Amino acid sequence: MGSGNRQPFDNPVIEWVDSRLPVFTLMNKEYGVFPTPKNFNYFWNFGAIAMVMLILMLVTGITLAMHYAAHTDVAFSSVERIMRDVNFGWLIRYMHMNGASFFFIAVYIHIFRGLYYGSYKQPRELLWMLGVLILLLMMATAFMGYVLPWGQMSFWGATVITNLFSALPVVGPGIVEWLWGGFAVDNPTLNRFFSLHYLLPFVIFAVVFLHVWALHVTGSNNPSGIEPNGPQDTIPFHPYYTMKDTAGLLLFLLIYCIFTFFMPNALGHPDNYIEANPLVTPAHIVPEWYFLPYYAILRAVTFDTNLFLLIGLVCAAYLVAVNLWFTKKPENCPVATTFKIPVLQDIPMKALEPLMAAGAVLFLGIGGMIAFMPDMGMAKMMDAAAPVLVEAKLGGVLAMFGSIAMLFVLPFIDRHPYRSAVFRPWFKVAVLLLTIDFFVLTYVGGKPAEGLYVLVAQAATAYYFAFFLVIIPFLNKFEPRVPLPPSIHQYVLDKKAKKKQKSDDYMNALKPEAAE
Amino acid sequence: MSMDEDTKDGGSRRDFLYLTAAAFGAVGTGSVAWPFIHQMNPAADTKALSTIEVDLAPIEQGQAITVMWQGKPVFIRHRTAKEIEEARTVDVSSLRDSQTDEERVEKPEWLIMVGVCTHLGCIPLGQKTGDVKGDYDGWFCPCHGSHYDSSGRIRKGPAPKNLPVPPYAFVSDTKIKIG
Amino acid sequence: MKLFSAFCLGLALMVPVSAMAAGDAETPPKQQWHFSGPLGTYDRAALQRGFQVYRQVCSACHSMKLLSYRNLEDLGYSEAQVKAIAGEYTVTDGPNDEGEMFDRPALPSDRFVSPYPNDAAAKYANNGALPPDMSLLAKARKNGPDYIYAVLTGYEEPHGDTHLLPGQHYNKYMAGHVIAMAPPLSDGLVAYEDGSSTTVDQYSRDVSEFLMWAAEPKMEARKQTGVKAILFLLAFFGIMYAVKKKLWAGLH
Numbered sequence: 001m002g003s004g005n006r007q008p009f010d011n012p013v014i015e016w017v018d019s020r021l022p023v024f025t026l027m028n029k030e031y032g033v034f035p036t037p038k039n040f041n042y043f044w045n046f047g048a049i050a051m052v053m054l055i056l057m058l059v060t061g062i063t064l065a066m067h068y069a070a071h072t073d074v075a076f077s078s079v080e081r082i083m084r085d086v087n088f089g090w091l092i093r094y095m096h097m098n099g100a101s102f103f104f105i106a107v108y109i110h111i112f113r114g115l116y117y118g119s120y121k122q123p124r125e126l127l128w129m130l131g132v133l134i135l136l137l138m139m140a141t142a143f144m145g146y147v148l149p150w151g152q153m154s155f156w157g158a159t160v161i162t163n164l165f166s167a168l169p170v171v172g173p174g175i176v177e178w179l180w181g182g183f184a185v186d187n188p189t190l191n192r193f194f195s196l197h198y199l200l201p202f203v204i205f206a207v208v209f210l211h212v213w214a215l216h217v218t219g220s221n222n223p224s225g226i227e228p229n230g231p232q233d234t235i236p237f238h239p240y241y242t243m244k245d246t247a248g249l250l251l252f253l254l255i256y257c258i259f260t261f262f263m264p265n266a267l268g269h270p271d272n273y274i275e276a277n278p279l280v281t282p283a284h285i286v287p288e289w290y291f292l293p294y295y296a297i298l299r300a301v302t303f304d305t306n307l308f309l310l311i312g313l314v315c316a317a318y319l320v321a322v323n324l325w326f327t328k329k330p331e332n333c334p335v336a337t338t339f340k341i342p343v344l345q346d347i348p349m350k351a352l353e354p355l356m357a358a359g360a361v362l363f364l365g366i367g368g369m370i371a372f373m374p375d376m377g378m379a380k381m382m383d384a385a386a387p388v389l390v391e392a393k394l395g396g397v398l399a400m401f402g403s404i405a406m407l408f409v410l411p412f413i414d415r416h417p418y419r420s421a422v423f424r425p426w427f428k429v430a431v432l433l434l435t436i437d438f439f440v441l442t443y444v445g446g447k448p449a450e451g452l453y454v455l456v457a458q459a460a461t462a463y464y465f466a467f468f469l470v471i472i473p474f475l476n477k478f479e480p481r482v483p484l485p486p487s488i489h490q491y492v493l494d495k496k497a498k499k500k501q502k503s504d505d506y507m508n509a510l511k512p513e514a515a516e
Numbered sequence: 517m518s519m520d521e522d523t524k525d526g527g528s529r530r531d532f533l534y535l536t537a538a539a540f541g542a543v544g545t546g547s548v549a550w551p552f553i554h555q556m557n558p559a560a561d562t563k564a565l566s567t568i569e570v571d572l573a574p575i576e577q578g579q580a581i582t583v584m585w586q587g588k589p590v591f592i593r594h595r596t597a598k599e600i601e602e603a604r605t606v607d608v609s610s611l612r613d614s615q616t617d618e619e620r621v622e623k624p625e626w627l628i629m630v631g632v633c634t635h636l637g638c639i640p641l642g643q644k645t646g647d648v649k650g651d652y653d654g655w656f657c658p659c660h661g662s663h664y665d666s667s668g669r670i671r672k673g674p675a676p677k678n679l680p681v682p683p684y685a686f687v688s689d690t691k692i693k694i695g
Numbered sequence: 696m697k698l699f700s701a702f703c704l705g706l707a708l709m710v711p712v713s714a715m716a717a718g719d720a721e722t723p724p725k726q727q728w729h730f731s732g733p734l735g736t737y738d739r740a741a742l743q744r745g746f747q748v749y750r751q752v753c754s755a756c757h758s759m760k761l762l763s764y765r766n767l768e769d770l771g772y773s774e775a776q777v778k779a780i781a782g783e784y785t786v787t788d789g790p791n792d793e794g795e796m797f798d799r800p801a802l803p804s805d806r807f808v809s810p811y812p813n814d815a816a817a818k819y820a821n822n823g824a825l826p827p828d829m830s831l832l833a834k835a836r837k838n839g840p841d842y843i844y845a846v847l848t849g850y851e852e853p854h855g856d857t858h859l860l861p862g863q864h865y866n867k868y869m870a871g872h873v874i875a876m877a878p879p880l881s882d883g884l885v886a887y888e889d890g891s892s893t894t895v896d897q898y899s900r901d902v903s904e905f906l907m908w909a910a911e912p913k914m915e916a917r918k919q920t921g922v923k924a925i926l927f928l929l930a931f932f933g934i935m936y937a938v939k940k941k942l943w944a945g946l947h
Contacts, residue, residue, distance in 0.1 A: 066555070067555075084561075084761070084913070085559040085560040089559070091917070091920065243938050243939045244939050246935050251932055254929065257924045257925055258921075261917055261924060262918065264917070265834060271835065273831040273834040273835035530941055533934065533937055533941060537931075537934050537938050540927075540931040540934060543927075
C-alpha cells in the first residue's frame with residue numbers, strides 16, 4: 001500500500017489527506033480503475049451482496065444488543081420488548097432474523113459460483129480457503145445467535161449441538177461442560193454465547209478483509225476460467241461493476257424485503273416463540289434451514305463403524321488412491337517406499353490390486369452387514385470378531401465436519417488444468433449433481449430421521465463425499481480436454497456469434513411459416 | 517471514472533438517469549437510517565411510565581416527600597405559611613433566574629419540582645427535617661454549594677437556573693398527576 | 696443466464712419446503728382473515744369482541760404475560776376506557792414505606808394480571824396440564840390463527856380407538872387427538888354488544904383474530920412499511936438496471 005507513484009487529486013481537501021494517508025489512491029486503485037474481467041455474469045454479484053448483508057447484520061445486531069438482556073430470566077421477554085415496545089424494534093429484529101437467512105443464501109450462491117467456475121484453483125487456493133473459513137465462522141455465529149432469544153428451539157438446538165462434542169472419546173464430556181459452564185445449557189451458556197455472538201462478526205469482518213485482499217492480489221476469475229492477458233479482456237471496476245453490483249443487490253434486497261415484511265417468520269420455527277423449558281423437548285428439533293444439509297449428513301451415519309467395515313474402506317481407498325489419486329501410477333507401494341519397509345518395498349502395486357479388490361468386497365460386505373443389519377444370524381455371529389471402532393454418534397460428527405473439510409482441501413484435490421465447468425463437460429454434470437445433492441440434503445435434513453429419509457440422506461451423503469474423493473480425482477485423469485479459446489475477448493466474441501447464429505436459425509425456421 | 521462513450525443527446529439522458537439513481541440512493545439511505553436512530557429514543561413501555569399519580573393527603577404541613585418520576589426525584593413540599601411568605605416577599609428582579617413564586621406553584625401550599633441541581637445534576641439537601649436547608653430556608657446542593665430558596669429558586673452558588681417545575685395537574689384536591 | 700435462473704428457482708423452491716419440516720396432526724383448514732394478505736389489517740370490532748371472549752372465558756386459566764393494558768388502545772379503546780378496564784384488576788405492588796406489599800388497582804402500564812400466581816399453581820389447578828400463556832400463541836403454533844380457530848371448533852365425540860383418560864377430550868386438530876382443555880365455548884356464552892352472532896364459530900373467529908394481534912401487534916405497520924419498501928426498491932432497481940444497460944451499451 002505504498003504511495004510511490006501517486007497521482008495528485010484536483011480537490012485540495014482530498015489531495016491534502018491523500019498526500020498524508022493515501023486512502024483515496026488505494027480506493028481508486030482497488031475499486032476504481034481495478035482491471036476486472038469484462039465477462040462476469042450475475043453470479044459475480046454475490047460477493048458484493050454478501051458483503052452488504054454482513055454490514056446489515058452488524059448494524060442491526062449492534063442496535064438489537066442495545067435492548068437485549070442476556071439472562072435466562074429475561075432474555076425471552078427482552079426480545080419481545082424489542083418486538084413490541086422499542087421504536088422500530090420489530091423491524092430491526094425481523095431484518096436481523098431474515099438477514100441471517102439471506103446472508104447464507106448469498107454466501108451459498110457465492111460458493112456455488114466458485115465451484116462451478118473453478119475459482120478455487122491455482123492461484124486462488126488461499127482465497128478460497130479464507131472463504132471456507134468465513135463460512136465456518138458464520139455457522140458458529142448463526143448457531144449462537146439462534147440461542148439468544150431463548151425459545152424452545154434455541155434451548156434444544158443448543159443442547160443437541162453442544163452435545164455433539166460429547167462424541168469425542170475421553171475429552172468429550174469435559175469439553176461439553178466447559179462449553180456450557182455448567183451441567184446443562186443454562187445462564188452461563190447464554191451469557192458466553194451472547195459475548196461470542198457479538199465478537200465473531202468482527203472476526204468475520206477481518207477475514208473478509210483478508211479474503212478481499214487475496215482477491216485483489218490474484219484478480220477475479222471469470223466464467224471462461226481463462227486468465228485475462230491484456231487490456232482487451234478487462235474493464236475498470238468502477239463504474240461498470242459498481243453499477244451492475246448495485247442493480248443486482250437491489251433485486252436481492254427486494255426478495256429479502258418480501259420475506260422481512262410479509263412473511264418474517266416463514267424461515268423460522270414456531271416453537272421458538274415458546275420460552276425455553278428444560279423439562280419439555282419439542283416433537284421435532286430442526287436447526288435453521290441453512291444448517292439442514294450438515295444436519296442431514298450428521299444423521300445419515302446411523303451405524304457403528306466396526307473393524308471389518310474400516311478394513312474394507314481402507315482397501316477401497318487403496319484402489320481409488322492407486323488408480324485415481326496418483327497422476328502417475330507408482331511402481332511400488334508408495335507407503336512402503338516412503339517409509340523404507342524392505343519386504344513390502346519390492347511388492348509391485350499391480351500385484352496388490354486384486355488382493356485389495358477382494359478385501360474391499362469381502363470386508364465391506366461383512367462389515368456392512370454387521371453395521372446395517374445387526375439382526376441377521378450371520379451378522380450376529382461375526383459381531384464378536386469385529387469390535388466397534390467408531391460409534392455412530394462420533395461417525396456422524398466426523399462426517400459433518402468432514403463435509404466442510406472437503407471444501408478446504410478441494411483446491412489440492414482438483415488438479416485438472418481447466419477452471420470453468422463451461423469447458424469441462426463431465427465436471428459440469430458432476431458439480432450440478434452436487435448442487436442437487438445439496439438441495440436433497442437440505443430437504444431430508446428437515447424431515448424426521450426415519451424410513452426412506454434416512455436412506456436418501458445416506459445416498460446423498462455418499463455422493464457428497466464421492467464427488468470430492470472419487471469423481472474429481474477421476475476427472476483429473478480422464479476428462480477430455482477440449483481446446484480453450486485464446487483469450488476472454490475471443491471467448492466473448494465466440495459466444496456472441498453463437499447466440500446470433502442461434503437466433504438467425506430460429507428466425508429462418510419461422511420464415512416459411514410466416515409466408516403461408 | 518472515465519466514460520468516453522458519448523453521443524449528442526444520449527449524454528443528457530444518461531446524466532438524468534445518474535442523477536435519479538443518486539437521488540434514490542440518498543433517499544433510501546436516509547429512510548433506512550431513521551429506524552436505527554429512532555430505536556434509541558424512549559420505548560413505549562418507558563413512555564408509559566412517564567406519568568405518575570401521587571396522593572398528597574398523608575403529607576403534613578412542613579413535611580416533604582420525594583417520588584421518582586421518569587427516573588428523577590421529584591420534591592413535593594407541603595409548605596408552611598412562613599415559607600410561602602418568604603418566597604413571595606423577595607424582589608423578583610434581584611434573582612438570577614427571575615420567576616415569581618406564583619408562576620411556580622398551582623396551589624401556594626404545594627411546591628412540586630424536579631430535585632436535580634441545575635448546575636451539574638446532584639440532588640440538593642433539604643427534604644428531611646435534619647438536612648441543611650441553605651441560607652434561604654430551602655435547599656442546599658452539597659456538590660458545589662448552590663442555595664435554593666423556599667420556592668426552589670437559585671439564590672447563591674454556581675447553579676444557573678431555578679429547580680424546574682415538572683408538568684403536573686391536580687386531579688382532585690389531594691391528588692396530583694405528574695407528567 | 697439460464698443456469699443462473701435455474702439455480703435461483705431451485706433455491707426459491709427449496710427454502711419454503713425445508714422450512715415447513717415439522718408437524719403431524721390434521722392440518723387446520725385455511726381461513727380467510729381480515730388480516731390475511733399483504734395489505735390485510737386487523738378488524739377493530741373483531742379484536743374488541745375477541746378481547747371480550749378472552750376476558751370472560753380464556754383468562755380464567757390462560758395468562759397473557761407479555762401484554763400490558765395500555766396495548767388495548769390499539770384495539771380502538773380510548774385512554775379512559777383502557778384505564779377503566781385496567782382498574783377492574785388488582786395487582787400487588789410494594790413494598791411501601793412500611794415495608795409491606797399492598798394491593799392496588801391495575802394501571803394501563805401494568806402487564807395483564809395472570810389467573811395463577813405461578814406455573815405450579817396453574818398446573819395444580821388444571822389436573823397437571825399447564826394452560827399455555829397466550830401472548831404469542833398465534834405465532835407459536837404452525838398456521839397460528841387457523842390452528843386456534845380449528846381447535847376451538849374441533850371438539851368431537853371420540854373416534855375409533857382413541858382412549859381418553861378422565862379430564863381428557865377428543866379434538867380433531869390436536870396432535871394425538873387428545874386435549875386436556877374442556878370445550879371452553881358454547882353458543883350464547885358471551886353477550887356481544889354490537890349484535891354479532893353469539894355462536895361458538897363467531898367467538899372462535901374473534902378470539903383467534905385477537906390472539907393474532909396479541910402475538911404480532913405491529914403487523915399493520917410492518918405491512919405498510921413493506922409496501923413502501925418494495926415499491927421503492929422496484930423503482931430503484933428499474934433505474935439502476937437502466938443505468939447499467941446504458942453504461943454497458945458502450946462496451947464492445
